[in-house]
Every structure is written in structure tokens, then in C-alpha cells.
Amino acid sequence: MHILLAEDEAINRLYIRNLIRKKGWSVHEAADGEQALKALENERFDLILLDLGLPKKDGYEIAKSVQEHGLDVKILAVTGYDYPEDRKKIREAGMHGLIPKPIQEHFFYEEIQRVCP
Incomplete structure (x- = not known):
């Protein structure tokens, strides 16, 4: 599996990168929304792990761009906000x-397996 990790915090990227590599998956990292969009123009990904609070272009803008371009890729939001209204907004954004x-390691892998069996 090839994953785009769009996360602005270096410590979070390090932790998530290690979780991804532990499973033998490949990862491309983007530290802001513009880098993420550029990566999506140049590579095909199976999954985007998308921090919603990215600088330059936020996660919602990236999800909208994915839909507008008809890209066949799953998106999982990675955020500190986990309230029902947040989940609804995330679903509505595609x-x-x-x-x-x-991030809890076991839930991280379970959620990825759920969307990318």
C-alpha cells in the first residue's frame, strides 16, 4: 500500500511514518496542504492520512480537490477533534x-484495514 501522510507536526509524522513502515507500506510525506496537492498530482496513492489543520491548504480543501479531480483514493482524517459534529463534517467532506x-496503534491499524481491506 502507498500512503500519503499529510501532517505538519514533525513528531507526528515520525510516529505515523514508523507505524506505516512497520507494516511494510510505503509513505510519501507532506508537511502542508500545498505539498500534499503537489504529491497527488505526481503520484497515485491508496490512502491519504490527512491532518485537518494543515497550513496553506487545510484537510477539507484537500478532500474537496480529491473529489473534484475524481481521484480514486481513500481518505482518513487525522485529528484531535473527535466529536459527533466533527465526524459528520468529515463524512460530508468525502x-x-x-x-x-x-494515535493509538491498534486503532490506527484497524481503521486503515476497515477502509483499505
Whole structure:
């Protein structure tokens, strides 16, 4: 599986990168929304792990761009906000689920398996 990790916090990227590599999956990292969009123009991904609070372009803008371009990719929001209204907004934006921060390893893998069996 090839994953785009769009996360602005370096420590979070390090932790998530290690979880991804632990499963033998490949990862491309983007530290802001513009880098994420550029990666989507140049590579095909199976999954986007998308921090909603990215600088330059936020996660909702990226999800909208994915839909507008008809890209066949699953999106999981990665956020510290895990309230019913947040989950509703995430679904409405076309994302496939949510991984709450702080990330729990077992839930991280379960959620990825759910959207990318």
C-alpha cells in the first residue's frame, strides 16, 4: 500500500511514518496542504492520512480537490477533534473515517484495514 501522510507536526509524522513502515507500506510525506496537492498530482496513492489543520491548504480543501479531480483514493482524517459534529463534517467532506489524536496503534491499524481491506 502507498500512503500519503499529510501532517505538519514533525513528531507526528515520525510516529505515523514508523507505524506505516512497520507494516511494510510505503509513505510519501507532506508537511502542508500545498505539498500534499503537489504529491497527488505526481503520484497515485491508496490512502491519504490527512491532518485537518494543515497550513496553506487545510484537510477539507484537500478532500474537496480529491473529489473534484475524481481521484480514486481513500481518505482518513487525522485529528484531535473527535466529536459527533466533527465526524459528520468529515463524512460530508468525502472522507472515509477518522483516526483521533493521540494515535493509538491498534486503532490506527484497524481503521486503515476497515477502509483499505
